[in-house]
Amino acid sequence: MSSYHLDHLQYLETEAIHVLREVAAEFERPAILFSGGKDSICILRLAEKAFRPSEIPMPFLNVETGHEFPELIQFRDRRAKQLGARLIVRTVDEAFAKGLAAPTPGQISRNQLQIPVLLGAIEEFRFDCCIGGARRDEEKARAKERFFSFRDAFGQWDPKNQRPEIWNLYNARLNQGENMRVFPLSNWTEMDVWEYIQREKLEVPTIYFSHTRECFRRGGQWLPVPTVHTDIIKPDPYAGARPKPNEAVKSLVVRVRTIADMISTGMIESLAESVDDIIAEVAAARVTERGTRADDKASEAAMEDRKKAGYF
Amino acid sequence: MPHSQHPIELLRFNTCGSVDDGKSTLIGRLLYDSKSIMEDQMEALERSADITGGGQINLANLTDGLRAEREQGITIDVAYRYFATPRRKFIVADTPGHVQYTRNMVTGASTANLSIVLVDARQGVIEQSRRHTYIASLLRIPHLVIAVNKMDLVDWSEDRFREIREEFESFLPLLDIKDVKFIPMSALNGDNVVEPSSRTPWYAGPTLLGHLESVHIASDWNLHGFRLPVQWVNRPNNPRDPKLHDFRGVSGQIAGGVVKAGQKIVILPSGHRSTVKEIWTYDGPLQEAFCPQSVTLVLEHDIDISRGDMLIGSENLPGMNADLRARVCWMGQRPLQCGKKYLLKHTTQTVQAVVTCLGNRISMDNFAADPAATELAMNDIGEIRFRAAKPLIFDGYANNRMTGAFILIEQGSHHTLAAGMLLPPTELVKAEYEDFTI
Structure with a gap:
């Protein structure tokens, strides 16, 4: 019977495909959150495996802070087009204009502001389910997350009162206005994601590979120097995220390990030029992936608080 | 390394x-x-x-x-x-x-x-x-x-x-x-x-x-008796591509056994028979597939199949019944009582079910069953008999963890109330399927 055996990636793959098909069958209007990042790249390949030769039966949704790395946006658009999918983009700036969200004084990061934008998009398109690439190994609050994570009519997560999730029998039932977040990669680790990218020969944005970039030191991290602002009418969106005179700019050979936006992403010094190199680097890493995320360092329970408010 | x-x-x-x-x-x-x-x-x-x-x-x-x-x-x-x-x-x-x-x-x-x-x-x-x-x-x-x-x-x-x-x-x-x-x-x-x-x-x-x-974890999966609960029917309906226009596949995760290209199968509960024309996957066709792989089967015949149906092989037949017995671990705030109706999710189908009989609550002191029990409170484990609105195609949980398990869901609140483990079928699929020689 030894030939009827799945290795760990094949096991994680079949588990995720099963989850994706449950979503397609149980929900009326699901969407896939696709940022162009490595985890959502894997989600798209799994969706191809779940649904081909049919079209992937759900649109892609991305919430932009307005501070995105341009190479990520280009990659996102190109990949969605290759797959023949409908890509819906909603931005924090539009939400400001519509009054859905208001800028927080003194706060440069718009990470928090993605919450009302996401909830706005869910309402606009009446999505009853959003598929995300979050993994339990990323962060302590996520370690408690179900595959099918129930959100009430306010988009809130109640970690003390989650539905028991037994075997692979997912309870997808909702009442009007309620919403489900589904995480097919729940059981994947950062290493699994890279090994899957390697096995499937998936293209990832160039920013994951080492390149030379202007960076400055802040909060114990190397932050990228934002794109030059040339518009003389609009205010600089990166005001406050530019190096101060006492923060020396250095040209470094870096890459990203996890991507938020330009303001929240710490760069790591790395010579990894290929997926193989990255896998070797991750194997030897002594810091977690989200150790380079400024948004998680706000407090011990930063992620828990954001999730309760409706974050992915 | x-x-x-x-x-x-x-x-x-x-x-x-x-x-x-x-x-x-x-x-x-x-x-x-x-x-x-x-x-x-x-x-x-x-x-x-x-x-x-x-x-x-x-x-x-x-x-x-x-x-x-x-x-x-x-x-x-x-x-x-x-x-x-x-x-x-x-x-x-x-x-x-x-x-x-x-x-x-x-x-x-x-x-x-x-x-x-x-x-x-x-x-x-x-x-x-x-x-x-x-x-x-x-x-x-x-x-x-x-x-x-x-x-x-x-x-x-x-x-x-x-x-x-x-x-x-x-x-x-x-x-x-x-x-x-x-x-x-x-x-x-x-x-x-x-x-x-x-x-x-x-x-x-x-x-x-x-x-x-x-520790030896040789397959935890049941490899005896092919079971494919239909999860999603794959119909591209693509007018631009004539080849895809007629494609009709049955997608799901194999819940037991092995399936081979060319093999005869039966669709339950209808009892229709067909042959596996192709085991379709994104990575190319397979000669055989096994539990718990996720696959898409293309059949020889164009038969009415939908989510909740089960494809089976000819060996180690399952039970098919609407009147069933199970052990349950109760998780609801309100106790489980006879006569109550719940939603029941088993493999890929959700049906209504009514609890017709309850008993054998297990004592955690000596694991003795109390046949006189009339309700199960939160965290209690006991035995129930229930009637489902439509027959389930199932195995005893001891034989197959995937086709022997179910959950109960409260109507209205949609809380998950129970984990259920079906007792083995008392009779296997038969009668109407006498010409079931494959």
């Missing part, structure tokens, strides 16, 4: 035990000693140690991620952890000890290959130890480890270890667990967790990690 060319096996286990038996500490110790804790996690631990631990690092803070958990020093919900050694990858479900969180223990244990029940060496076997051992048996987890923890607090007494072991052995024969291992340890100090302890010269067995790395 973890990245050798050998396929790496995945072992899923859960830890359970009573409050303060040291479950979270044990997982923290496994992660720490197997070098799976990163520097920033260590820094965060040190920070929280300064605040709450009087300077002592608390390994439990690695898994107790919610604020309320750290405040109360308990585990509320299942926390999943991941680590790897060169030999295996591990998914750990750290499941809560409080009685009111038994439902989370069932959640964490339902997908496990192995359960670790922690016992405080000072306390010995308590009701929670019995309950968790019973649940592990009820859920048919193939391997059990009894981790006799806090041995440092009983002076590493071999007599104490034996006493606890004998107490377990007095009731294990009443259960369905084949493989049980007893390991004396101190999770706090790391003895016999990853490194063998010099303080237990009387113990010749493996360390916990040694056991986790070597």
Whole structure:
């Protein structure tokens, strides 16, 4: 019977495909959150495996802070087009204009502001389910997350009162206005994601590979120097995220390990030029992936608080 | 190196035990000693140690991620952890000890290959130890480890270890667990967790990690009797591509057995027969596929098939009945009573079901069944008979964990109320299918 055996990636793959098909069958209007990042790249390949030769039966949704790395946006658009999918983009700036969200004084990061934008998009398109690439190994609050994570009519997560999730029998039932977040990669680790990218020969944005970039030191991290602002009418969106005179700019050979936006992403010094190199680097890493995320360092329970408010 | 060319096996286990038996500490110790804790996690631990631990690092803070958990020093919900050694990858479900969180223990244990029940060496076997051992048996987890923890607090007494072991052995024969291992340890100090302890010269067995790395997990999956619950019908309906226009596939995760291209199959409940024309996958057609692979089958005949139907082979036939018996672990706030209607999700179909009869509530003191019981309260385990609005195609849970399991959902609130395990069918699919010769 030894030939009827799945290795760990094949096991994680079949588990995720099963989850994706449950979503397609149980929900009326699901969407896939696709940022162009490595985890959502894997989600798209799994969706191809779940649904081909049919079209992937759900649109892609991305919430932009307005501070995105341009190479990520280009990659996102190109990949969605290759797959023949409908890509819906909603931005924090539009939400400001519509009054859905208001800028927080003194706060440069718009990470928090993605919450009302996401909830706005869910309402606009009446999505009853959003598929995300979050993994339990990323962060302590996520370690408690179900595959099918129930959100009430306010988009809130109640970690003390989650539905028991037994075997692979997912309870997808909702009442009007309620919403489900589904995480097919729940059981994947950062290493699994890279090994899957390697096995499937998936293209990832160039920013994951080492390149030379202007960076400055802040909060114990190397932050990228934002794109030059040339518009003389609009205010600089990166005001406050530019190096101060006492923060020396250095040209470094870096890459990203996890991507938020330009303001929240710490760069790591790395010579990894290929997926193989990255896998070797991750194997030897002594810091977690989200150790380079400024948004998680706000407090011990930063992620828990954001999730309760409706974050992915 | 973890990245050798050998396929790496995945072992899923859960830890359970009573409050303060040291479950979270044990997982923290496994992660720490197997070098799976990163520097920033260590820094965060040190920070929280300064605040709450009087300077002592608390390994439990690695898994107790919610604020309320750290405040109360308990585990509320299942926390999943991941680590790897060169030999295996591990998914750990750290499941809560409080009685009111038994439902989370069932959640964490339902997908496990192995359960670790922690016992405080000072306390010995308590009701929670019995309950968790019973649940592990009820859920048919193939391997059990009894981790006799806090041995440092009983002076590493071999007599104490034996006493606890004998107490377990007095009731294990009443259960369905084949493989049980007893390991004396101190999770706090790391003895016999990853490194063998010099303080237990009387113990010749493996360390916990040694056991986790070597326990034989030959297929947990049922490979006898092909079952494919139809999850999604794949119809591209693509007018631009004539080849795709007529494509019609049946997608799902194989829940039992093996299927081969060219094989004859039966669709239940309709009883229609067909042949597998192709096992379609994104990576190209397969000659055969097996449980738990996710596939899309193209059949020879254009038959009406929809989600909730089951494709089966000719051997090891399932049961098909609307009147069924099952063991349930009740998780609802309001008790389970006769005559109540619920939604029942079994494989890929959800149907209404009414509980027609209830009894045999299990006592956790002696595992005796109380036939006079009239209701099941939260965390009770008992037996029910129910009638489903349409027949289920099923196997006994002991035979097949995928086709023998179901959940009950409350209508209206949609809370998940119960984990159910079907008893074996009293009769197999037959009668109308007499010409079922394949």
